[in-house]
Amino acid sequence: MPSELSHLGLEFGQQVYQIIADLLTDTVSPASLSAMEHGVRETLLKLGNFLLSTWLALQNQRYPDPTIPCRCGATAQYREMRPGVLITLLGRIAYRRAYYLCATCQEGTYPLDHRLGLRPGQMSAALEDLAAQTGVQLPFGQGSDLFAQLTLVRLSPQSMDTATQAVGAERQAVETEWIATSQDATALLDQERETPPVARLYGTLDATKVHIVEPSDPAASGWRDLKVGAWFETDAQPPAQPDDDAWDIQARDITYFCDIQEAADFGDLLWATGFQRRAPRAAELVFVADGAPWIWNLVQEHYPQAVQIVDWFHASAHLTPVAALASSTAEECAAWRKKARDDLWHGRLTAVIAACADLVTTGDQNDPAQQAVTYFTNNQQRMDYPTYRARGYQIGSGTVESGCKQIGTQRLKVPGARWSLAGARKVAKARAAHLSREWQPLVQRRVHLDRAA
């Protein structure tokens, strides 16, 4: 035994021996390999729990310093050893550590908690990390069950929720910092001076519905828009023909961001995340999105230099309900649609609008042909597809848009799910960070939380 472990003594070895012996003697003839695997895993968890407890106990000095400096500048006195409980990847750990009290400011401190980032009574940073990674992928109930099977540590659905929201709150704090930086003129100048420009940066915006239930605030309740955006880069060329298979835009370095708030506030986040991606410095900035007016208003306000493109699939989808009005025969409807789609692809917007206008009947808001006329007229500047293709711009937001949808629909739009506004925002933000591969920096901030406090 290495000398630093020698004072652990014989009892240490006996306890390790006992944990292993319990397994081997309790089940002399196991029923199956599965039972053996499970038994060994349970035993490893017990051993791990014992090791972590012992290791923590070794962190205490045998004779604690009688005094330590206090934050206030005075001196804190050693009072006693106090117990605490940690909830870790190795189960619950009971431990003891020195407690100091400052007579001047009356603040009590646990130096060991600060040094190691211990959070008595709460999940450890490592446990919280894994629980939150599960929580961004699965409903908390399902996540809790899977988590217990994978780790042998049982966390309640409520704890999965707490962990996920904690990471979401961290992301929210980071975004607040980003917003402050992006509105700081000095930071803007620094970016101009110091960072090389991006050649071509893409942006997209979208929205999905989330069911919010706020018993104390009926106005905030109901189906609310979760606004989602993404920044990305790609070198892939757009397809030469609309029916080509080359629609995978191969987006890389995707940054997702989202919130449930009014468009004007969301604009701050759009600007701040764009600043992080050096959007103001991009030689070419290209937005591809559907035709929703709030989207183009925000783009126009914050990035007037950007090329605005209505996503090809959204644009061409507007022709389908109109084609159904063209004839009573399926063949003629298909022929109408093919012709209109061809005109759209080649940028003949006047022809597209005229073809739709021919089919207007009532002319009111429910007339699909009238809707199409309005849509194509309002967005025709954003549908110059031949020019975009010639410049090599992506005209479909495809995979990135599905990522935007994933934040809302796959996780927040679970049947029967009811979210508080704060809960939905934090879980969505955690999920956006996860999809953006920005998880680790958030977890690192959480690790250092107690040390900074």
Ligand SMILES: [Zn+2]
């Ligand atoms: Zn003090």
